[in-house]
Amino acid sequence: MKAVVIEKPGVAMVVNREKPVIKQGEVLLKIKYVGFCGSDLTTYLGKNPMVNYPRIPGHEISAVIHECADGVPENYTVGKAVTVIPYSNCGQCPSCKAGREYACQFNQTLGVQRDGAMCEYVSVPWQKLLMAEGLSDVELALIEPLTVGFHAVERGRVTDGDTVLVFGCGMIGVGAIVRSVLRGAKVIAVDIDDEKLKIAKELGVQHTINSLSEDLSLRLKDIEPGGPSVIVEAAGNPKTYLSAVQEIAFTGRVVCIGYAKEEVSFATKLFVQKEMDILGSRNATANDFRAVISYLGRGVFPVDKMVTEIVEPEKASQVLNGWSKNPGKVFKILLEFN
Structure with a gap:
């Protein structure tokens, strides 16, 4: 499959990787769009202390279900549009025991501490999926970045x-x-x-x-x-x-x-x-994700004004380089795998 990899600071390229093989309880997703996050830019610039190279970036995800392994609930069917909660949690650290899994001490966010979703297919546990009936593929990729701000307001x-x-x-x-x-x-x-x-x-x-x-x-x-x-x-x-x-x-x-x-x-x-x-304020809860999905479902968010550019994977390096030189003019850049 096609994947965007940041090989080292300042070097991003498209490579071929093996399609993931799903295990018990996992879902294989076909990626539609992935948003570029500020953490992806800092990875490209070599300023993200949480990243080892090479790294596939991307955690702002719009996808459809391509395949389900055993142990996945029946309502997660092939072709369903989804987004992903991209954080992991250990279940044992103080944050997890306090019911704040999104702030897990040992969290590994897709595209940061582990390879992300800037590729044609990605496998995730079914529990990390959220369905959002009625939202467009582009809107699905905007959910995760909006949740971070939603969560900050909850914290405040x-x-x-x-x-x-x-x-x-x-x-x-x-x-x-x-x-x-x-x-x-x-x-x-x-x-x-x-x-x-x-x-x-x-x-x-x-x-x-x-x-x-x-x-x-x-x-x-x-x-x-x-x-x-x-x-x-x-x-x-x-x-x-x-x-x-x-x-x-x-x-x-x-x-x-x-x-x-x-x-x-x-x-x-x-x-x-x-x-x-x-x-x-770190990451977001599942309830923050649901709140954003509900808000976007109203159809009042100016999606066209918020998406600065949509590009194909081959332009990832060009986009990251341009963004690094003029970050103030960018709202959201999406990578399209359609």
């Missing part, structure tokens, strides 16, 4: 009484924006790209701030003088991490999704004075 305990600021309006930040809006919160979107801020406005954001051309603190004093009660950091930038701690309201919650590329030093005085909650 957002309600209709909150003012939520989201740093970063890529796909992860968009997920946080959408779920905050769905919960009735007042939402402020911050980014350095006006086009992304325009789409955030269309998604229901009340206020947008371009932090490159506007003074963030001054704007926030006008919008929410006491500061936002929840801030979601989805940019992965040391500056936005610092801003989150500085701008959060007293007793507010800061939810961190983005991986900053370097260490961040904080004035710990603010931690104590504000009695703030600082929360990590």
Whole structure:
């Protein structure tokens, strides 16, 4: 079968691999689309500490069931369209024992710690499949990245009484924006790209701030003088991490999704004075996946505006190289195996 492999930093190519042979309880999927995640880009750039090379990337999956092994429930039938929860869990670590398997200490995400789905076929345990009747093949590939933002809002305990600021309006930040809006919160979107801020406005954001051309603190004093009660950091930038701690309201919650590329030093005085909650947010629960599927089923999400480009596997290297040079202009790039 055809597969995209990142052989080493800066080198991605299409190779031939053996089609997987499914075992008891597994399903063989025929891949339709796979989204490029920021983790795939950092793997390509050699900046992902969780990856060994060579690696098949990809965990944002749209597929159809091609074959089922023994032990798979009868409702998982050939031809059914599915997406995949791409995380593994050991069942024994503190996270798993606490019922938070998505944050398993020994998690292996497809395309990161183990080979992923940028290939024609992939085998997965049937328990990791989710069916989404009525969604298009493209929408199926958008579910997983949106769930990460949905989960961050869950971690932040957002309600209709909150003012939520989201740093970063890529796909992860968009997920946080959408779920905050769905919960009735007042939402402020911050980014350095006006086009992304325009789409955030269309998604229901009340206020947008371009932090490159506007003074963030001054704007926030006008919008929410006491500061936002929840801030979601989805940019992965040391500056936005610092801003989150500085701008959060007293007793507010800061939810961190983005991986900053370097260490961040904080004035710990603010931690104590504000009695703030600082929360990590990792991956997503099955319920987050179901919530995204339900939302996309409404048909209100601007799919065409969110998909920057759809390319064939042979262009994977070209796309990764171009994205690395101009990351701010990309929402979602999909690889098509149809």
